[in-house]
Amino acid sequence: MPDVDVGAGSAPIERSRRDPEGRRRAIVEAAAALIVEDGLTDLTHRRVAARAGVSLSATTYYFSSLEELSEEALRLLADRIDTELAAVAETLAAHGGDPAVLAGILHGYLLEPTRVQADTALYLAATQRPALRPLALRWFDGLVEVLSNHVDAGTATALAVYADGVTVHAMLHDEILDLAAITRAVTALMRPDDGSRR
Amino acid sequence: MPDVDVGAGSAPIERSRRDPEGRRRAIVEAAAALIVEDGLTDLTHRRVAARAGVSLSATTYYFSSLEELSEEALRLLADRIDTELAAVAETLAAHGGDPAVLAGILHGYLLEPTRVQADTALYLAATQRPALRPLALRWFDGLVEVLSNHVDAGTATALAVYADGVTVHAMLHDEILDLAAITRAVTALMRPDDGSRR
Amino acid sequence: MPDVDVGAGSAPIERSRRDPEGRRRAIVEAAAALIVEDGLTDLTHRRVAARAGVSLSATTYYFSSLEELSEEALRLLADRIDTELAAVAETLAAHGGDPAVLAGILHGYLLEPTRVQADTALYLAATQRPALRPLALRWFDGLVEVLSNHVDAGTATALAVYADGVTVHAMLHDEILDLAAITRAVTALMRPDDGSRR
Amino acid sequence: MPDVDVGAGSAPIERSRRDPEGRRRAIVEAAAALIVEDGLTDLTHRRVAARAGVSLSATTYYFSSLEELSEEALRLLADRIDTELAAVAETLAAHGGDPAVLAGILHGYLLEPTRVQADTALYLAATQRPALRPLALRWFDGLVEVLSNHVDAGTATALAVYADGVTVHAMLHDEILDLAAITRAVTALMRPDDGSRR
DNA sequence: TATGAATGAGTCTTCATTCAT
DNA sequence: GATGAATGAAGACTCATTCAT
Numbered sequence: 105m106p107d108v109d110v111g112a113g114s115a116p117i118e119r120s121r122r123d124p125e126g127r128r129r130a131i132v133e134a135a136a137a138l139i140v141e142d143g144l145t146d147l148t149h150r151r152v153a154a155r156a157g158v159s160l161s162a163t164t165y166y167f168s169s170l171e172e173l174s175e176e177a178l179r180l181l182a183d184r185i186d187t188e189l190a191a192v193a194e195t196l197a198a199h200g201g202d203p204a205v206l207a208g209i210l211h212g213y214l215l216e217p218t219r220v221q222a223d224t225a226l227y228l229a230a231t232q233r234p235a236l237r238p239l240a241l242r243w244f245d246g247l248v249e250v251l252s253n254h255v256d257a258g259t260a261t262a263l264a265v266y267a268d269g270v271t272v273h274a275m276l277h278d279e280i281l282d283l284a285a286i287t288r289a290v291t292a293l294m295r296p297d298d299g300s301r302r
Numbered sequence: 303m304p305d306v307d308v309g310a311g312s313a314p315i316e317r318s319r320r321d322p323e324g325r326r327r328a329i330v331e332a333a334a335a336l337i338v339e340d341g342l343t344d345l346t347h348r349r350v351a352a353r354a355g356v357s358l359s360a361t362t363y364y365f366s367s368l369e370e371l372s373e374e375a376l377r378l379l380a381d382r383i384d385t386e387l388a389a390v391a392e393t394l395a396a397h398g399g400d401p402a403v404l405a406g407i408l409h410g411y412l413l414e415p416t417r418v419q420a421d422t423a424l425y426l427a428a429t430q431r432p433a434l435r436p437l438a439l440r441w442f443d444g445l446v447e448v449l450s451n452h453v454d455a456g457t458a459t460a461l462a463v464y465a466d467g468v469t470v471h472a473m474l475h476d477e478i479l480d481l482a483a484i485t486r487a488v489t490a491l492m493r494p495d496d497g498s499r500r
Numbered sequence: 501m502p503d504v505d506v507g508a509g510s511a512p513i514e515r516s517r518r519d520p521e522g523r524r525r526a527i528v529e530a531a532a533a534l535i536v537e538d539g540l541t542d543l544t545h546r547r548v549a550a551r552a553g554v555s556l557s558a559t560t561y562y563f564s565s566l567e568e569l570s571e572e573a574l575r576l577l578a579d580r581i582d583t584e585l586a587a588v589a590e591t592l593a594a595h596g597g598d599p600a601v602l603a604g605i606l607h608g609y610l611l612e613p614t615r616v617q618a619d620t621a622l623y624l625a626a627t628q629r630p631a632l633r634p635l636a637l638r639w640f641d642g643l644v645e646v647l648s649n650h651v652d653a654g655t656a657t658a659l660a661v662y663a664d665g666v667t668v669h670a671m672l673h674d675e676i677l678d679l680a681a682i683t684r685a686v687t688a689l690m691r692p693d694d695g696s697r698r
Numbered sequence: 699m700p701d702v703d704v705g706a707g708s709a710p711i712e713r714s715r716r717d718p719e720g721r722r723r724a725i726v727e728a729a730a731a732l733i734v735e736d737g738l739t740d741l742t743h744r745r746v747a748a749r750a751g752v753s754l755s756a757t758t759y760y761f762s763s764l765e766e767l768s769e770e771a772l773r774l775l776a777d778r779i780d781t782e783l784a785a786v787a788e789t790l791a792a793h794g795g796d797p798a799v800l801a802g803i804l805h806g807y808l809l810e811p812t813r814v815q816a817d818t819a820l821y822l823a824a825t826q827r828p829a830l831r832p833l834a835l836r837w838f839d840g841l842v843e844v845l846s847n848h849v850d851a852g853t854a855t856a857l858a859v860y861a862d863g864v865t866v867h868a869m870l871h872d873e874i875l876d877l878a879a880i881t882r883a884v885t886a887l888m889r890p891d892d893g894s895r896r
Numbered sequence: 897t898a899t900g901a902a903t904g905a906g907t908c909t910t911c912a913t914t915c916a917t
Numbered sequence: 918g919a920t921g922a923a924t925g926a927a928g929a930c931t932c933a934t935t936c937a938t
Contacts, residue, residue: 124918124919143343143429143430145341145343145344146343148910148911148912149911149912149913150910150911150912159919159920159921160920160921161919161920161921161922162919162920164912164913164914165918165919165920169912169913170911170912170913224429227470227474228426228429228430230474231341231422231426231473231474232340232341232343232344237474240474241474241475244471244474258483258486261479261483262464262483262486262487262490264467265464265467265468265470265471265479265487266460266463266464266467266487267467268466268467268470268471269462269463269464269465269466269467269468269470270463270467272425272463272466272467272470273442273463273466275425275429276425276428276429276435276438276439276442277439281459281463285456285459285460288456288460289460289463289464289491292460292490292491292493293487293490293491295490295493322900322901322902325901325902346927346928346929347928347929347930348927348928356902357902357903357904358903358904359902359903359904359905360901360902360903362929362930362931363901363902363903366930367929367930368928368929368930520897520898539739539825539826541737541739541740542739544931544932544933545932545933545934546931546932546933555898555899555900556899556900557898557899557900557901558898558899560933560934560935561897561898561899565933565934566932566933566934620825623866623870624822624825624826626870627737627818627822627869627870628736628737628739628740628822633870636870637870637871640867640870654879654882657875657879658860658879658882658883658886660863661860661863661864661866661867661875661883662856662859662860662863662883663863664862664863664866664867665858665859665860665861665862665863665864665866666859666863668821668859668862668863668866669838669859669862671825672821672824672825672831672834672835672838673835677855677859681852681855681856684852684856685856685859685860685887688856688886688887688889689883689886689887691886691889718921718922718923721922721923742906742907742908743907743908743909744906744907752923753923753924753925754924754925755923755924755925755926756922756923756924758908758909758910759922759923759924762909763908763909764907764908764909
């Protein structure tokens with residue numbers, strides 16, 4: 105949790121008092137962390153307050169309901185996805201959409217359980233609360249968009265679907281898929297529709 | 303939810319009294335339905351009792367804890383998966399593992415939101431409670447096994463991963479993937495590793 | 501828990517079936533054991549049933565209420581006290597009321613925590629439910645009576661009071677009073693009122 | 699139960715609102731009173747709330763568990779013991795440890811059933827929950843200590859044991875021991891080990 | 897005679913939210 | 918602007934007891 109910019113001036117220890125903005129964000133970040141760890145349904149004002157080091161009332165003062173707070177926390181997670189997607193786009197652009205590179209990205213992603221869990225948390229939340237779907241779809245739609253720069257729309261979708269499958273696999277298994285397997289699948293999905301069949 | 307048919311004779315309305323077996327099953331089925339609809343975390347004794355048309359105490363009489371009840375409900379869902387898998391295996395066997403047939407099966411599956419939701423519920427539950435993983439993996443592992451009768455292990459896994467991706471996609475989108483897209487992806491994943499391209 | 505006389509004949513394994521008397525007693529004994537171990541307030545039908553190896557209903561079938569059951573169990577404990585008292589009386593009679601002998605009896609009693617706990621359980625129960633007082637007083641009154649055969653009434657009472665104090669002490673301390681201390685106190689209490697000192 | 703006197707000013711009826719300190723103490727005192735009256739095991743949040751004239755939730759708001767609440771209530775009782783002991787010590791000091799004075803103190807104690815019941819409640823509680831022993835022993839150990847200022851350690855212990863016996867006697871009988879009987883016993887226990895025996 | 901079935905009452909506890917300050 | 922105080926609702930669970938068989 106990057107505690108970012110205490111900025112210059114003012115007593116650094118007094119971070120909490122007289123910094124409504126920072127307080128508010130601390131609460132949202134605590135909520136996001138808890139959602140990632142324990143899921144949306146285990147989120148309570150009390151736990152958020154404890155995690156953020158804030159009074160219980162503060163969590164109801166800044167957010168009119170738990171729902172609003174959780175929504176904002178999920179939005180925070182979704183925003184992080186945008187950052188990740190940008191990185192993926194950049195890497196991919198640098199290598200001209202090489203299947204092996206995409207597979208590498210995917211595999212690298214799996215190596216960071218925190219990210220996997222965070223993204224999955226969004227999916228889970230969306231399943232339980234339909235209103236959150238747009239948020240959850242940012243990852244899927246974004247990935248399709250990024251991939252569309254290198255392959256046709258159908259292939260992009262197929263790859264994104266496969267990527268989601270890979271993520272689910274990681275959540276349910278102790279051992280993630282190995283790079284070779286991913287590479288093979290990605291390569292197959294990206295291969296032109298054929299032509300051999302002639 | 304097949305409501306058992308009391309058959310002939312006896313007052314049909316009196317289904318509840320003095321039919322422990324049926325009562326117990328009614329409770330489990332109510333719990334399963336609720337899990338599918340609202341997720342594991344929203345499962346409460348009260349809701350199950352209301353859904354099953356049973357007294358609150360009945361749910362604790364037949365199951366010593368909510369955990370035990372939910373577990374049995376999930377097992378029920380998992381058992382249904384076995385049935386589904388058997389059907390898949392049969393269909394596949396009849397057609398020699400034709401990619402188009404597999405794609406058709408997958409697409410047909412998506413057309414039944416109830417099943418998709420039920421299976422997803424298991425995944426969701428497993429994510430929240432690791433002890434349930436074995437149950438949730440029955441679908442994935444079973445599918446890999448079935449597919450292994452027709453393709454090599456690596457391809458089977460890749461297909462199962464893709465199938466999971468397809469399921470997730472269905473849960474989060476209003477429109478499911480169309481048959482053509484699925485067929486293309488399945489075909490690509492099943493195509494021999496290549497080498498032909500010379 | 502002496503499982504006593506299955507008697508002759510009949511299948512010994514079938515102890516429970518067709519032996520209402522034995523069943524009933526098994527329940528009472530289980531209840532008594534539980535009262536001694538955990539106190540009167542922790543006594544429940546379920547626990548008694550489990551301890552006696554009997555169906556839950558059996559505990560309500562033989563006794564119209566938990567109160568009745570517990571009362572009978574306490575009566576059983578009280579009866580055991582009578583046995584103990586008789587033994588004390590005998591020993592004392594054999595030695596002509598020697599203070600050292602009485603002290604020895606008291607100390608020997610403390611060496612059997614089970615007995616101490618059982619008797620205390622009665623006292624505890626009586627404190628919580630005044631109706632049980634007569635039962636609880638059997639020990640005190642009985643001891644006074646036994647002692648009255650050897651000393652005057654006042655001394656007998658004083659000794660019984662001291663004995664109760666010793667029992668309480670044993671319940672609350674890890675180490676019981678040593679024989680020397682008890683002997684000294686008993687001797688002092690039994691010594692004639694004085695007057696000798698002239 | 700001293701009900702604090704709101705003193706002058708402010709609405710006297712409004713004692714409850716906005717007086718956390720008082721509220722908290724009212725709850726503890728209610729709990730203590732209930733423990734004295736009905737024993738530790740009959741203590742419930744509901745009863746405490748009703749007795750203290752406070753909402754059910756208040757009892758869980760101020761104390762994170764019933765155990766914590768009961769512990770504090772018992773501590774309150776134990777503290778009162780310390781006060782009593784101090785008074786005993788003072789009286790005894792003023793009279794040089796005269797047996798008759800000690801007997802008088804003891805007898806005076808018995809004349810206040812409330813105190814007897816309160817102290818007994820602690821003993822009972824300790825019997826049921828070993829963790830409370832230190833609290834319960836405050837009376838016994840304290841008495842031994844006070845008495846040790848006037849007699850040797852062995853005699854002090856014997857006297858304390860007898861005192862406990864007297865207390866138990868009071869709990870179980872309608873009529874308490876009379877002053878003469880107590881005086882005789884105390885005197886006997888305090889009389890030097892003898893010497894007549896020569 | 898004996899017991900499984902069934903339930904309403906009551907247990908502790910957690911929590912979202914409101915209110916007074 | 919901010920928070921401690923307070924509470925009603927709901928959660929899981931236990932239990933004494935009644936009833937049908």
